Amino acid sequence: MATITNFLCKPPSPLPINPKFNPTYSQFSSFFTKPKPVITKLETRRTQVIIKAKAASSTRKVDSDERVQQVHSIEEFDEALKKAKNKLVVVEYAASHSYHSRKIYPFMVDLSRTCNDVEFLLVMGDESEKTKELCKRENIDQVPHFSFYKSMEKIHEEEGIGPDELVGDVLYYGDNHSAVVQLHNREDVEKLIEDHKTDQKLIVLDVGLKHCGPCVKVYPTVLKLSRQMVDTVVFARMNGDENDSCMQFLKDMDVVEVPTFLFIRDGEICGRYVGSGKGELVGEILRYQGVRVT
Template sequence: MHHLHGSVHGKCSLFRHFCKPRQLVIRQLGRDETAEIALERRLRESQRVDERVRFVSNLADWEREKREAGRNLLVLEVQGETVCHSGLMEEAEYHWKLDVQAAAEEARMRCAEIKHTFQRIARDCADATFLSHTVADTPTPCSSALCDHLGVEILPTLQFWKEGVKLWEHRGALHMRDDLAEGVLFYEGSAADGVHMGSYVTELDSRAEFNNFVSGSGSNDNVLKVVNIALTSAAPCIHVYPAVLALARNFNGYASFARVMGDSNEELENLLKEYHVLEVPTFLFFRNGKEVGRHVGSSRADLIGQILQIQQSLGMEPPPGSSIGGRPRVQRQRASWR
């Protein structure tokens, strides 16, 4: 969980190969493809990746891309030509892998997987700008100046920017693939298979929208209203968000979900103070406009358990498959108001 400081300011298809007389057929997502058709499709996808990922080599490129991105999310990957750090402290990394050659090979494979994930997400997420910069083993002066400007000290580094402001970054290859997908979902709202957050989680940008959500009546007043309180740069809020989306999709008719980005404007800053939100993520539970409980932290199991407990007190049966998994991460971050 995130303690607030200062101002409250998706799957690679599985291919099954089998031989038929004179031709190889690939079965993908319920379709049959000849090898030739599959090759043409992959070439088209590669072309889309080339069009979606743009490469920056110096500060002038970077400043131009920032301007052209406008209000869109900008995702920047800075990778090494052959270097790939885990992101662990040097001593911890030494004990983590004593076999230097094995560590180097694993790092190389890990960074190759990150590059593939970056390209796939860039291909599928049309509303964000994706940039890449590769640092040579002997960096050029332009590359060094760009990395210094960006504050890049670990390769690879992943950064999320919007309107010229760095929102968040991940340093090192460890968990980077997960954080890339989570960051794009959290900031842009795009998930795998064309799923968009806005179809399931309501974004609340003002006090009026908050009041309408928690007090508004629907076809079933027993539906629990869940408000996810988050901050822009709080890693626990980013890490838990896939679970929030999954719950919103699976709990349709059982619980309704919305999100408040508490540092997006002064009105929402005051809302968080009014509800005594000191740590994020915080989940506020409402029924008929009244708060009936809350959950603090990013534990998926505890969040699900609390929602089920509140609803079962009304005799409401839980929906099928109401267990949302996920990797354990930092659960909370504390707040102090300026």
Template sequence: MAPVARRVAQARRRAPSSRNPRATVCMAGYDSVQARREAESLRVDSRTKQIHSLAELDAAFTLAGDKLIMLAIESEEECMMSDDLWDRNNVAGTETNKEQCRQLSASLARIAREADNVVFLRVEVLESGDTRQIAKELNITKFPTYQYWKNDDLMWQHVGAGAGVAAELSEGVLYYGGQGAAGLNVRDYVTEINSRNDLGNFIESCAAPTGPLPGFDAGLDVPCDKQLAIVDIGVDKDAPHGCLHIFPAVLSLARNTQGFTRWARMAIDKNAETADIAREFGIDTVPSFVFLADGKVVDRYSGSDRVELMNHVLAFQKANGIRLPERGAKRRMSTAEAKEIARAARDRAKAEGRQTGW
């Protein structure tokens, strides 16, 4: 494990993007909802390592191994907005800005709660002391700043709070950490391509027939030559926003089109082989998608429009006569059952001394 100084040198060589989060805010209250929130806060606190010195930062990086590290560098006194980071009127200490940071911290807490395979580190930068030195060593002058590290490399960073930032940070965890809500593992649905051999195996594979799909009467059995093999081509380091933005759609499509599509992802900058593969595919922008069927390229798409990506999949499906099974008819409860539920709701409201529309 390289010392912090090496990571600092890497960070200084990178031009930061513009993006942001903050710490958990406890609210007064004594009802069951508050008790649940406090329990969740305790869980989040146990998932987040508070860093107070360069030595602690180095230790945390060492213990993280090859897991994704999300490093939050925040300040109670300063909160910049990412949308107009360089605007002179963007005063970092205003209450409006600080509230944006507090809201972002609450959102980050939810991410930490769900992504248990990601290491979350937080540095609260004070006016003086060791934490200010951490920010200086990392060449961070604006707060909050969020960095994503993996295998000792700075992959991506965001500076500032503001609208849409929480979603972007969540996308970053999914893109770089490979984990979604409720422990969802990206690799269960999207194959990682790191070599020509990986690509060949992916193209030659064939999705097995599925059992009955939830909500449908039957499963899918699509011939191998009619199955789409889709490769999402992006980059790892300093990935443009589009790569992160569209990846949740990639995962969703991979999960919901099992049986007639297979999905993979490849980073151009992973190694020399992946760079050569991208050149052979004619990729000059990311994110780009290459659609293959029966071993041949049948379509391409470059961009980050989630609907457009789905339309490319549906167009191939339609052109090749692939039809989803008929959706099963939903059984409605009887009128008598519905009236009984309504009666119970009225009785509950009456016992609680309140009015009800039931």
């Protein structure tokens, strides 16, 4: 086992960044002319955040959904992003004829009531020429489409997703409400380790990248475990591409694939797991807690 000090002294190694989202859209003229098939349908629920939604009606009653703001033009859209500052902003692009848009909308409303630190916007692409112009500017060609913004910058987007994926994305990118300790530099990591040197708790450090699909996929499991194991395990997370300090820290730790989970106890790194398998992650945590896994 190496101490954290010795571990950080290793020479840095290259860390490739492979953005998850690289879509190819069809002609914008085809947008909103006919319903698009949903890409993914998930029936399970990952976290306590998912609430059973009411059956979606054919008419949206946006005025009664006080936490979801409908925007009607480019000007309103830009103003909403500006007003949100560094909060996460989740934008759903929808169409009145889209069955899948209507189906997922109640889940977004329920999610908005749970995540008070996240702003939610709705754009009905076929509402007017102004909303069509907005969709054209944002390169939206299929619905339902979700875009995620921070500080007026688009950080992630998905199309044709189900409730599970929507919740996972919001939890991953909207970290203010998270039960997982958020680490933003090397000093944060060192302080966390120092704070738990003597309390016998295992530290599980989730290392990833902002645009890493497997990192987003496994994060709801990390959140759920952080609540279930609060008495014995401390969960923390760092995104390597958040800033230069984080990226250098990942290089110092020889992280070449993400997500990587580092297991730290008594100030020492005692192991790591690379991957996004839920069962494997749980098994590794139990193993490093000293629990026999059969």
